[in-house]
Amino acid sequence: MTRIPLVAIKDGHTxxxxxxxxxxxxxxxxxxSAPGASAVHALDPVMAGVDLARYDRTAAGIPGAILxxxxxxxxxxxxxxxxxxxxxxxHSARFAPDARPTIETGVRTMSAVxxxxxxxx
Numbered sequence: 621m622t623r624i625p626l627v628a629i630k631d632g633h634t635x636x637x638x639x640x641x642x643x644x645x646x647x648x649x650x651x652x653s654a655p656g657a658s659a660v661h662a663l664d665p666v667m668a669g670v671d672l673a674r675y676d677r678t679a680a681g682i683p684g685a686i687l688x689x690x691x692x693x694x695x696x697x698x699x700x701x702x703x704x705x706x707x708x709x710x711h712s713a714r715f716a717p718d719a720r721p722t723i724e725t726g727v728r729t730m731s732a733v734x735x736x737x738x739x740x741x
Contacts, residue, residue: 634669638676640683646740647685647733654732655725663688689726691717 651660668686675682690697692707700707708714 634671635673635677636667636669637673637684637686639685640676643683643685646736647687650732650736651687651729654729659725687729689722689729691722693718 648660670686672684672686676684696707708716
């Protein structure tokens with residue numbers, strides 16, 4: 621006799637991320653020193669839902685925040701903005717980041733942020 625597994629959906633949604641104000645106030649000065657103040661911009665809130673949002677909803681109450689990093693070559697970014705065209709986003713098959721400066725900036729930024737986070741806990 622073949623047994624069919626039971627499939628149940630525990631929670632069918634991904635909650636929106638809550639950028640913890642205390643964490644943000646800790647990270648902003650570090651971010652402004654790592655890639656540089658001219659590279660750090662506050663954005664209007666968006667309803668972004670990712671798995672990260674589940675961490676601050678646990679008993680541990682781990683604070684979270686999403687940091688968005690630009691990854692597009694400026695030679696593509698500026699013409700697209702001037703023409704009012706949208707560039708492919710992170711989840712697009714056409715997304716083509718400028719790999720070297722993106723990785724270098726990400727590593728430099730996270731290398732500055734992590735020690736600050738470790739000091740907090």
